Amino acid sequence: MTTFIILTIVFLLSPKNVYAYLDPGSGAVLINLLIAGIAALLFSLKGVFLKLIGKKPKGEIEHKDKDVVLGVLSEGKQYRATFEPIVNALIDHKIPFSYYTLDIEDELLKRESEFMEARFLGYGNLGFAKASNLKASNLICTTPNIGCKGYPIRKSLHINNLIHVFHSINDLSMYRKGSLDHYDSVFMVGDFQAKSIRELEKKRGLKEKKLVSLGLPYLDTYSGEINNTANKKDKKVVLVASSWGSKGLLVNYGTEFIKKLTEANYSVIVRPHPQSYVSEEKFINEIESEIAKLDSVRWDRDISPTKSMIESDLLISDTSSIRFDYAFLCQKPVISLEVPLDAMPGFERDDMSELWMEEAEIKIGLKVAKEDIEKIIGFVEQALNEKGSDEIVTYRESVIKNFGSAGEAIAKYVKQVLIGEKQ
Secondary structure (H helix, E strand, O other), rough: HHHHHHHHHHHHOOOOOOOOOOOOHHHHHHHHHHHHHHHHHHHHHHHHHHHHOOOOOOOOOOOOOOHHEEEEEOOOOOHHHHHHHHHHHHHHHHEEEEEOOOOOOOOHHOOOOEEEEEOOOOHHHHHHHOOOOEEEEEEEEOOOOOOOOOOOOOOOOEEEEEEOOOOOOHHHOOOOOOOOOOOOOEEEEEOOHHHHHHHHHHOOOOOOOOOEEEHHHHHHHHOOOOOOOOOOOOEEEEEEEEEOHHHHHHHHOHHHHHHHHHHHHOOOEEEEEEOOHHHHHHHHHHHHHHHHOOOOEEEEEOOOOHHHHHOOOOEEOOOOHHHHHHHHHHOOOOEOOOOOOOOOEEEHHHHHHOOOHHHHHHOOEEEHHHEEEEEEEEHHHHHHHHHOHHHHHHHHHOOOOOOHHHHHHHHHHHHHHHHOOOO
16 A cells, blocks of 8 residues: 555656657556556455455455465466366365465456465565465475475475476476476376386485376366367368477477478468567567468467367477377377477486387377478378377377366365365
């Protein structure tokens, strides 16, 4: 409140004419910060007002931090697909829990239930500090590297059981080094992930984590959005999805192979990783300008990839886990473009003897070396003809636990094991 009053006084005492230039990018950032700040202020004032009149916010459960048996920590709205199935299932099973987020725009903050207490922890260092001091017997989060040197969120001394839930289909190879070193438990996508976790524990002399295969919650979300009904199209559609940074296929391969696809009468959808718009904006704008000159190409900037996944017949990607999302959700083939190891320094793969994805990527499609990119049309035709949906579904069933119902499986595990309630 004091900050608001000070800002108001400064505004009123400011000169009438201010001559300055604000570039569009900076302007957008400042406007977003202003909107977010106002939202955060209103969110806080709402709680203060209700407490002054002797009421608590609707849906808020009454307990103190020290009494929290289960907490869920999210970095923000980008992880809604991961946490929403868990939140829904916990509420359905009438399990009290606290939901903490570092994003005022996180839509799960609006969820109203007598079993859920939702809290916005704050922005930047304030939010990180609060996240580092949460009190709960069990805390579920999907954030790798908690507790690692240089990472802003420490492992709270008041958390007995820090639990990792995955937001991608892979082993630990594409996580940064030390990603799960400070976790106590892991809700695995499937049994295949145990090998990489145990290998890294042994090499680093770490205490063994509690591992349980419960599935991947965001597949619950996306499986409900995917419709695999065949659409009549004049030509086949290829989705090109790139990781961001030095490991991205757009950085390593450019756009020449995309031009070849259009010349061979394929329609192409290009979808960069959302982080690309933040970390490599200039490069992405240059690539988009190049692609704009090509026929039968469109750019996908949607938050959700499902529309492009449905429209396309085949995916071309790099090391991104979208490859397995696409294959397992759509039952369509994938081409993985090889990315040099030196383009991916500092990942857990450096300390692993085997990589699950090297086996998995040929189960869902084909792998193409950089020197063979000139033959991309032949590989596309081969993948479309050889990799059928039945083969992909069979492999999915051998890899993913509780496909489409991971949130329910997690809630049941929490109820039966973590809080000791039996059905």
